[in-house]
Amino acid sequence: MRTHVVDHPLVAHKLTTLRDERTDSPTFRRLADELVTLLAYEATRDVRTELVDITTPVAATTGVRLSHPKPLVVPIIRAGLGMLDGMVRLLPTAEVGFLGMVRDEETLQAATYASRMPEDLSGRQVYVLDPMLATGGTLVAAIRDLIERGADDVTAICLLAAPEGVELMERELAGAPVTVVTAALDERLNELGYIVPGLGDAGDRLYGTA
Numbered sequence: 001m002r003t004h005v006v007d008h009p010l011v012a013h014k015l016t017t018l019r020d021e022r023t024d025s026p027t028f029r030r031l032a033d034e035l036v037t038l039l040a041y042e043a044t045r046d047v048r049t050e051l052v053d054i055t056t057p058v059a060a061t062t063g064v065r066l067s068h069p070k071p072l073v074v075p076i077i078r079a080g081l082g083m084l085d086g087m088v089r090l091l092p093t094a095e096v097g098f099l100g101m102v103r104d105e106e107t108l109q110a111a112t113y114a115s116r117m118p119e120d121l122s123g124r125q126v127y128v129l130d131p132m133l134a135t136g137g138t139l140v141a142a143i144r145d146l147i148e149r150g151a152d153d154v155t156a157i158c159l160l161a162a163p164e165g166v167e168l169m170e171r172e173l174a175g176a177p178v179t180v181v182t183a184a185l186d187e188r189l190n191e192l193g194y195i196v197p198g199l200g201d202a203g204d205r206l207y208g209t210a
């Protein structure tokens with residue numbers, strides 16, 4: 001597993017406004033959308049392409065296009081939905097699947113409660129969207145599910161990550177073809193499981209629920 005913290009002044013600027021408690025939901029949604037597009041640019045650096053012959057108005061040449069099978073984008077319900085538009089803006093030909101994850105209060109293990117995506121992901125590159133990599137339990141379970149279906153390259157795009165979540169993913173997904181792309185690696189989790197300094201509850205801030 002590999003972690004890539006995107007170091008770019010525009011990313012830092014937008015993230016700072018997202019973190020600010022005075023930022024209202026409409027502004028939060030717009031900034032999260034813009035930030036995802038910037039992260040998506042980095043996250044798709046290794047998207048698979050194939051050669052294609054074309055003719056410009058001037059000459060024949062060879063270029064590249066995204067190869068088949070198409071990449072799959074998978075937002076994790078609910079907060080990951082707020083990242084979908086920003087992602088498909090850069091990958092409009094990607095297919096989109098959905099995963100709903102819930103934590104079993106007895107075992108504390110995350111499990112899939114809803115899944116809408118192709119059963120067979122053999123040879124697919126998958127981009128998972130989840131804004132907050134906190135304990136890491138949800139992302140580990142989601143990525144295991146995708147790898148079991150055959151995905152051979154998974155990139156998780158997160159607005160923020162906590163060291164505890166990155167460590168869990170490194171432990172549980174050691175050797176797996178997984179990359180985490182995030183705008184910042186924060187200090188820690190607090191006793192309530194929030195990322196510190198973080199930005200609060202991403203779902204609530206996106207959708208305006210308290």
Ligand code: URA
Nearest residue numbers: 132134194195201202
């Ligand atoms: N989920 C959130 O929305 N925020 C956190 O800080 C941690 C998990």
